[in-house]
Amino acid sequence: MADVATLLSSTANPATVAPRPTAPTLPVSPALAPVLPDGLRRGSTVAVSGSVSLLLALLATASDEGAWCALVGMPPISAEAAQDVGIELSRLPMVPHPGENWVVVVGALIDAVDVVVARVPARLADGDIRRLAARVRSRGAVFMPFLTGRAHWPHADVRIAAEGGSWSGIGLGYGRLRQRQITVSANGRGSAARPRSTALWLPTASGGIEPYLSQPLAAVV
Amino acid sequence: MSTATPPRMATVWCPDWPVTAARMTSGAPGDAPVAVFTANHVVACSAVARSVGVRRGMRRREAQYRCPDLVVLPRDETAEARCFEPVITAVESVVPAVEVTRPGLAAAGVRGPIRRFEGESGLIDALWRAVGWLTEDACQIGIADGSFAAEQAARLGRIVPAGESADFLANFPVSTLSAFGHAELVDLLQRLGIHTLGGFAALPAKDVSMRFGPAGAWAHRQAGGRDDRPIVVREPPPECTITVELDTPVDRVDVVAFSARSAAERFISGLAARGLSCACFELEAFTDNGEQLTRRWRHPGVLTAPDVVDRIRWQLEGWLHGMAARGGGGTDPDPGDRPTAGITRLRFVPVETVPTGAHQQSLWGGAGEAGERAHRALARVQTMLGLGSVVVPAIEGGRSPLDRTQLVPWGEERVSVREPARPWPGRLPSPAPSVLIDPPRPAKVLDEGGQPVRVSDRGAVVRPPRCFGVGNEAPVAVTSWAGPWPVDERWWDPATASRVVRLQLVDVRGRAYLVVGDMSAPAAPTWHLEGVYD
Structure with missing residues (x-):
């Protein structure tokens, strides 16, 4: 009994659990493998721009396998779109309006959840950016700044951007939005230095993500 | 092993406490039929409402059908606790050490006070004088061995003599136990052909314990009128x-x-x-x-x-x-x-x-530990920014994308107002717009003449959309569009009725939008941006 009690007390305190030396990665959807062959490396910063659907798709596989993902300062996200792409909604807490506590909130969540997504405010002190980047590295979380407008994040390990996008299924007064073909490109530092890009269906007709093949997935009207 | 007799307990039970509390806070008259609802289902109703056929679990529509002048009130658990506080204070003035099981139900040991009040009926009189006027004379008091039997005695307003609790409970249906968190057990017992507590109590304790575990053994003791706690109540360190x-x-x-x-x-x-x-x-x-x-x-x-x-x-x-x-x-x-x-x-x-029986936290941490850590951090953020600053999304029923996303404040229990699994005819098929605009922003949907696009009474656009812009942005050309899809909701209720059409638009930059047009004034329609397929 005494052994079990010791075991319990040692596992119950998260502060004593140090981040493992070889940072494991969080999985991403196979369709994103051409741009992120290693998945999302813990302790890295992955800047995302261009599409909220892309952002949700990046979280989907990890969330489905039990990871906690938090969204800070993001516009209202459709629960349906998130669920259709494969995110577990009960593990997707959101802080829609952090206000001037943006840095504190993001910092607190980096300590506690697996992936923190945050829309970067237009003005942010360089010191705060450096401190957050250091915290991400030491805590083993994945930080995803979502860049809109003129916001930038100078310390990103990987930058992922969605470009273009052409919708199929919709015409001039007939059909409906079915699926979108989109190009996703990634570049960054270290092992991610070589630019990569891939074409995807995002979202597909069922709201998911698929690699773009020469044939469209669903019959196009 | 001593089979200690369970302590004599007096229980004060206020029937339909949610109704009494809601009535106190809303000021509804005492003789009106009242029902309290959560998620469109009756949680509790007043005696008047019950006499015309309103029952727990009934849907609102059906309850109103049976009782057209029913006063419909939402459930407010904090108000229930608040209004019960004076009752507890009053009970405390008669007997010490009151235990509150939930708002509306309180119990107390009676061994000491009995001498002061010359017997159990004297105690009941004293309690009644203290509590009755506070609860609009709608409370019942009972005394029996152990708190489970005492609660049942209070529901009947009886004193069960010492040592007779087992006989008293024997004829109760097993479903009495479902209110105590044994719903699955009750279901199984009924399918086994055991319908009364007496029948359940007659089963050998050892077999019940082996088959149903500690929770089942506990229920078995309750049913038998024996101590409703496991035999060894440890002195907490x-x-x-x-x-x-x-x-x-x-x-x-x-x-x-x-x-x-x-x-x-x-x-x-x-x-x-x-x-x-x-x-x-x-x-x-x-x-x-x-x-x-x-x-x-x-x-x-x-x-x-x-x-x-x-x-x-x-x-x-x-x-x-x-x-x-x-x-x-x-x-x-x-x-x-x-x-x-x-x-x-x-x-x-x-x-x-x-x-501890089956109630152990997971031994190896694992997934539970990550969740605990996230819970603590989110609670901290919520403390810093205020209640409702952290939300969790959930899917809700409805036709518009905004209706279908519900944001539940962190830590609160989700209450579904509209059943998401229903078909909801008229809603748009997948994919859903990933970004919602809440509240919808005014948008310009213009035809080739530069006029807002109009939709005829037959549900067709009069002239197709050519340009689209949000707010004060300069409109850009529309390359493709689809719709309009009309939705005519809640036409029977003028206060909440909405008659709208939806259009999907793709602009020259390849961005797709969902716009909604108000059909109440077809001559001068107003368009709003509701979602972006970002």
């Missing part, structure tokens, strides 16, 4: 008492509750480390000026950390806001009961603990 000091006096219930959350977890995990679960605890609250309020809270099963936090909320809600909230219609504006300063200290004292 004094070091399990937890005290929370608040740096600055706090007079907001939600702030206290969030500050106490981690302490509540320590309280429960501290007991768990000794192999104990808590069934009853005492919560002591102290203010800056030295006032003190102590309540004893009993749980039908074992308490978890969120349960403890709920009870903190209930107790403080009643104390801090009690009389103030009753306000104008208040029967007894007694400000003397309210504290004069904020809360500075809370103390959890375990009163009754039971050996």
Whole structure:
């Protein structure tokens, strides 16, 4: 009994659990493998721009396998779109309006959840950016700044951007939005230095993500 | 092993307490039929409403059909706790050490007070004089052995003589146990052909324990009128008492509750480390000026950390806001009961603990540990930014994308208003717009003449959309579009009726939008941007 009690007390305190030396990665959807062959490396910063659907798709596989993902300062996200792409909604807490506590909130969540997504405010002190980047590295979380407008994040390990996008299924007064073909490109530092890009269906007709093949997935009207 | 006789208990039960509380707060007249609803289903109803056929679990539409002048009130659990506070105080003036099972139900041991009141019927008289007027004469009191039997006795308003609880309970249906968290067990027993508590109690205790585990054995003891706690009630070690000091006096219930959350977890995990679960605890609250309020809270099963936090909320809600909230219609504006300063200290004292059975936290941490860590951080963020600043999305029923996403404040239980699994004809098929615009923003949807696009009564666009812009942006060309899809909702209720059409638009930059047009004025339609397929 005494052994079990010791075991319990040692596992119950998260502060004593140090981040493992070889940072494991969080999985991403196979369709994103051409741009992120290693998945999302813990302790890295992955800047995302261009599409909220892309952002949700990046979280989907990890969330489905039990990871906690938090969204800070993001516009209202459709629960349906998130669920259709494969995110577990009960593990997707959101802080829609952090206000001037943006840095504190993001910092607190980096300590506690697996992936923190945050829309970067237009003005942010360089010191705060450096401190957050250091915290991400030491805590083993994945930080995803979502860049809109003129916001930038100078310390990103990987930058992922969605470009273009052409919708199929919709015409001039007939059909409906079915699926979108989109190009996703990634570049960054270290092992991610070589630019990569891939074409995807995002979202597909069922709201998911698929690699773009020469044939469209669903019959196009 | 001694089969100790369970303690004699007196139980004060206020039937339909949610109704009484809702009536007190809303000021509805006493003789009107009232029903309290959660998620469109009846939770409780008044006796008048019941006499015309309104039942628990019934949908609102059906309840109103049976009783057209039914007063419909939403359930408010904090109000229930608040209104019950004076009742507890009144019971305490007669018997010491009152245990509150939930708002509307309180129990107390009677061994001491009996001598003072010359027998059990004298005690009931005294309790009735203290409590009756507070509960609009709608309370019932019973005495029996053990709190389970005493609650059933109170429902019948009876005194069950000492030692006869087993016979008293024998004819109750097994479904009596479902209110105590044994719903699955009840279902199984009924399918096994055991319909009364007496039949269940007649089964050998050893077999019940082997087949149904500790929870089943517990229910078995309750059914047999034996002690409703496991036989060995351990004396909780004094070091399990937890005290929370608040740096600055706090007079907001939600702030206290969030500050106490981690302490509540320590309280429960501290007991768990000794192999104990808590069934009853005492919560002591102290203010800056030295006032003190102590309540004893009993749980039908074992308490978890969120349960403890709920009870903190209930107790403080009643104390801090009690009389103030009753306000104008208040029967007894007694400000003397309210504290004069904020809360500075809370103390959890375990009163009754039971050996942990199936209620163990996961041994190896694992997924549970990551969740616990996330929970703590989010609670901290919510404390910093205020209640409702952290939300969790959930899918809700409805036709518009905005309706289909519900944001539930962190830590609150989700209440689904509209069933998401229903077909909801008229909603748009997948994919859903990933970004919602809440509230929808005014948009310009213009035809080739530069006029807002109009939709005819037959549901077709008069001239197709050519340009689209949001707010003050310059409109850009539309390359493709689809719709309009009309939705005519709630036409039977002028207050909430909405008649709209939806269009999907793709502009020259390849971005797709969902716009909604108000059809109440087809000649001068107004368009709003509702979602972006970003």
